[in-house]
Amino acid sequence: SQKIEQNSEALNIQEGKTATLTCNYTNYSPAYLQWYRQDPGRGPVFLLLIRENEKEKRKERLKVTFDTTLKQSLFHITASQPADSATYLCALDLQAGTALIFGKGTTLSVSS
Amino acid sequence: DVKVTQSSRYLVKRTGEKVFLECVQDMDHENMFWYRQDPGLGLRLIYFSYDVKMKEKGDIPEGYSVSREKKERFSLILESASTNQTSMYLCASSFKRGQETQYFGPGTRLLVL
Numbered sequence: 247s248q249k250i251e252q253n254s255e256a257l258n259i260q261e262g263k264t265a266t267l268t269c270n271y272t273n274y275s276p277a278y279l280q281w282y283r284q285d286p287g288r289g290p291v292f293l294l295l296i297r298e299n300e301k302e303k304r305k306e307r308l309k310v311t312f313d314t315t316l317k318q319s320l321f322h323i324t325a326s327q328p329a330d331s332a333t334y335l336c337a338l339d340l341q342a343g344t345a346l347i348f349g350k351g352t353t354l355s356v357s358s
Numbered sequence: 359d360v361k362v363t364q365s366s367r368y369l370v371k372r373t374g375e376k377v378f379l380e381c382v383q384d385m386d387h388e389n390m391f392w393y394r395q396d397p398g399l400g401l402r403l404i405y406f407s408y409d410v411k412m413k414e415k416g417d418i419p420e421g422y423s424v425s426r427e428k429k430e431r432f433s434l435i436l437e438s439a440s441t442n443q444t445s446m447y448l449c450a451s452s453f454k455r456g457q458e459t460q461y462f463g464p465g466t467r468l469l470v471l
Contacts, residue, residue, distance in 0.1 A: 289462030350400035
């Protein structure tokens with residue numbers, strides 16, 4: 247069956263550390279993978295997109311990797327801050343004229 | 359900046375009422391989507407539309423219908439609201455097929471009593 251999983255519902259880390267969130271999928275072949283941030287009571291906000299032929303993408307303190315062999319994407323936030331506390335969603339983009347397929351999200355809490 | 363607006367942030371309705379949720383985007387996006395989000399279940403796609411007057415069922419269309427008479431507006435209709443439709447409803451839009459980055463509205467928290 248087709249699945250997309252974000253490995254943990256919650257992740258707690260200390261300020262200044264690197265947060266690493268995982269997104270795994272089975273029986274899909276996404277052309278792109280996207281990451282979104284969602285704050286409580288608000289809609290998700292797009293952060294980054296990585297293509298299947300890209301291994302890594304960076305944006306300021308954010309880094310995303312995409313391994314199509316492992317069927318996995320890692321999302322890193324370096325030098326994390328309490329303001330990074332939010333839920334992070336990964337989404338598969340199949341580029342097949344279908345809608346994005348979202349994971350359930352990982353809630354990150356960064357303590358000072 | 360893309361702006362997606364939803365008609366209400368909070369809504370309280372009674373069982374059996376017909377409920378309209380409105381979504382408007384201001385960036386001439388072709389694609390529009392309706393999701394509901396519940397704790398532990400994540401985002402679930404209800405309906406989406408790739409063009410005016412077109413609609414496609416998502417994963418959980420039962421009990422809902424949609425209308426897209428104009429490109430910028432996508433309405434979600436609960437024909438006869440039930441308590442299990444209490445949820446956060448999120449609207450999103452994206453530029454066109456093949457450019458699927460989605461821009462979300464602020465959400466409508468619906469309570470059905």
